[in-house]
Every structure is written in structure tokens, then in C-alpha cells.
Amino acid sequence: MALSYSNAINAQRLDLIESLIGVGAKLKLYGGSAPLDVTVAIGAQPLLMDATLAAGGDWMAAATVARPSVKAKLGTWTGTVAAAAGAGTPVTFFRLTSSANVEGVQGSCGQGTGDLQFDNATLATGQTVTVNTFTITSAN
Numbered sequence: 001m002a003l004s005y006s007n008a009i010n011a012q013r014l015d016l017i018e019s020l021i022g023v024g025a026k027l028k029l030y031g032g033s034a035p036l037d038v039t040v041a042i043g044a045q046p047l048l049m050d051a052t053l054a055a056g057g058d059w060m061a062a063a064t065v066a067r068p069s070v071k072a073k074l075g076t077w078t079g080t081v082a083a084a085a086g087a088g089t090p091v092t093f094f095r096l097t098s099s100a101n102v103e104g105v106q107g108s109c110g111q112g113t114g115d116l117q118f119d120n121a122t123l124a125t126g127q128t129v130t131v132n133t134f135t136i137t138s139a140n
Contacts, residue, residue, distance in 0.1 A: 007065045010138035014063035014071040017105065017136065024099030025053045027077060027116075029109065029129070031085075034093035038106035048091055048123050051079025052099070069138040077131035081123040088122040105136075 005013070018025075032045035053059035054075055063071040094116050096105040107115030117133040 005138075007067055007069060010067070010069035011063035011065045014069050014136055014138055017071065018058070018060045021096055021102075021104040022098050023054075023057065025059050025104075026097045026099065026101070027051045027053055027079065027131070028095045028097060029079075029091045029123070030093050030095070031089045031091060034106065034108070038095065038103045042095075045093075046084040046089060047082060048085045048089055049079045049081050049129055051077070051129075053077055063138075071136045073131060073134040077134070079129055081125055081127040081129060083125050085123045085125050085127075088124045090122050091118075091120075 027049070028047060028051075029049040030042065030045045031048055034045075035042065058074050059077075061072050061074045063069045091109055094107055094109045095103055097103050109116040109118065111118060111121035112132075115134070116131060118129050118131045120127065120129055123129060
């Protein structure tokens with residue numbers, strides 16, 4: 001039989017993501033092929049956006065105590081595209097890091113698709129990007 005957790009434990013597991021990444025979390029958008037997982041260092045993939053999320057406080061809502069538990073972004077997540085984007089570079093993955101750039105979460109992203117969804121498919125230097133949707137759902 002597979003492990004099964006109570007709704008309260010699932011919610012706490014999700015809330016730990018925000019707690020461990022901490023205040024001043026950063027959202028980083030990249031082009032190119034995503035590394036195998038968040039523990040693999042970024043190589044030649046261009047950093048297209050590096051935005052601090054709610055510098056002084058919560059950047060995700062409290063997880064729901066339900067089945068499944070869900071944790072969603074809190075407030076408005078926006079950032080300005082870096083010069084590495086040039087005239088237009090497709091975004092392929094994201095990372096959420098601590099203020100000290102310690103990686104916490106990696107996932108797919110795009111306009112209306114992926115784990116994190118935003119308002120543009122291709123980014124150009126100086127453009128403002130707004131994240132429309134980001135939620136994490138408990139595994140079991």
C-alpha cells in the first residue's frame with residue numbers, strides 16, 4: 001500500500017515550500033532546455049527574468065486543508081525582462097529561489113501552459129511579464 005497523508009499534513013508540506021525558500025523569494029525565467037531537475041546547475045540557458053516576489057512578506061497563499069491540498073501564488077507576480085532576451089526569446093522553464101539564489105522549485109512555463117503560466121510566450125528586453133497562474137497541488 002502507498003503512503004497516504006492527512007489533509008493537515010499535506011497542507012503543511014506545501015506551506016514548507018514557502019517557508020524554506022523564505023522572504024525575498026525570486027522568480028527566474030529561463031530559455032533553452034531545462035536541466036533534469038532543480039539540483040542541476042544552470043548551464044548556457046539564458047536568464048530572461050529575475051524578479052523578487054513580495055520582498056517583505058508572503059508570496060504564496062496558505063495551503064488549503066483539503067484533498068488535494070493546493071497552494072497558490074499570492075498577489076501580483078511581475079518582473080522586467082533582462083537584456084539576455086534580446087528581440088524575443090521563448091521561455092521554457094522557471095525556478096523559484098531564495099533571496100540568496102538557493103534553488104527551491106523548477107518547472108515548465110509558458111503563455112497559458114505549464115506549471116507557471118504568464119501573459120507572454122516570447123520575451124523581449126525591457127518587457128513586463130505578469131504571472132497569471134501558479135499553484136502547487138499535494139501529491140497524495
